[in-house]
Amino acid sequence: MSHAVEITNVVRCFGSVRALAGISLAVEEGEFFGLLGPNGAGKTTLISVLAGLTRADSGTARVLGHDVIADYRKARRALGVVPQELVFDPFFSVRETLEIQSGYFGIRNNGAWIDEILHHLDLTAKADANMRSLSGGMKRRVLVGQALVHKPPVIVLDEPTAGVDVELRQNLWAFIRKLNRDGHTIILTTHYLEEAEALCGRIAMLKAGRVVALDTTKNLLARVAGLTVRLVADRVPVAWQARVQSRDAHVFVLGLDRYADLESLLAALRIDGIAIDELALQETDLEQVFLRIMGAAPPPVAGAAS
Amino acid sequence: MIRVAGAGWLTLLYKELLRFWKVAFQTILAPVITSLLYLLIFSHVLESRVSVFGGQIGYTAFLVPGLVMMSVLQNAFANTSSSVIQSKINGSLIFMLLPPLSPADFFVAYVLGAMARGLVVGFGVFVVTLFFVPTPIAMPHPFWALAFALLGSAILGTLGLVGGIWAEKFDQLAAFQNFLITPLTFLSGVFYSIHSLPPFWQRLSHLNPFFYMIDGFRYGFFGLSDVPPALSLGIVAGSAFLLALVTLALLRRGWKLRP
16 A cells, blocks of 8 residues: 655755755555644755655655656645645635636536535635735635645645634634545644644654654653653752753753652652742643754654654 | 546636736737837828838838737737746745646646737737728738737747746846847837848848748738748747747756746
């Protein structure tokens, strides 16, 4: 069985900058896959290679087994891309935009599906409005609609919720989740780590054009064990100093394995006679994993562990 | 889910037609009025002073096919070049790059769109200027005229496509237009017969491919031309063919579009 997306040793340089320094990863059919990384990590370049918008210097990219260069017609028909930039053609209305996009894929009489898209994206009332007259959030939703006109099995969303307000973001995710349940493979890049945590089953983290982590969201969260405690005090008991993850004057961040450890920490503080000015507990979230992986820069992980 | 692609290029052509039709005031009416102004001013000043083809036809009548063809050429160029640069600058070009449109689809749709705009404007100029020509134009070889109009608009539509893809800013495109397209059109015999030029400039005019487009087109109107129309047709058709080959090769390489 072919992968939904298969990227093998893709290298892409812009001048002396290696935007993609040999990326390999595979996404299975039906996955909700996250692509995370700081600005300049190569996420958008990787998506551009996948969509045939830019060419890799070496390596291959396939969508449902179709090479994006040699078999570009099939590859592009299988792929729907929501670009990051808020772009639109000011000559047309929302419905015209979606009809024309259908036509580029060779689909005529797509009205029923276009109506459904408009409904799910809450754009029915704006169907005949000119693109210029729409708000930023609406234009963003039209972009999502354009990516869906040909019912692509694989959908790539490049930071789709930037500039979309909270309520609409929830609606958008409900729709994307429904598409995922209906069998569409979803690949998402986002800066909102809580979004990736809530939605993605598996995540690849990119840094400087390399995959630095590739695992299930669950396993990634498990990497940063248990809990963290934010403690404001004069000092930390000697036995606990190894657990200090960071320190800023009197603010200490300590890592705990389980809630039971809190008991021993409090006991140690009492024995040393250390007064607690403030204490807060935090569960691990993806942001901590992200910051740790990005900060620590572990040796690059190559290859697809799927 | 995946449907067999019909002709995606037809939609791209439809989009190109809709684009200029929606702003017809600017894309069709304005150039027609400009050409009419040229006709009124030049014919008023020059009708009694300039003799063309040994006095066989009046200057105003001579001017009509020149202006028609110039409008065809300029508007064909304007259509592709402005369409491509606009969609590059506002980013909507991506909507045409993501679908499974082949380089040939892209080429055919854009060039046919440009030909349509050129021919519509040219026809408009022809109809309007007829009212101002003192003597009726018999037009002995309309199909020759049509052949040159089709080939000429295809060439300029293709040049516009290349120019639009090459330019990254509007001023680069303006340079392409002002320093290449406009001089070649104006120096091609729109306003004069090259036989009225000194020998050196006559020879130089023969190197301008636009000269053959206008001269051949004018043959369709009067049965008179500076060079044999079959020669012009050969040169123009050959240029169109070569230019199409080069452009298709550039599109296949993804030149500037898929870096």
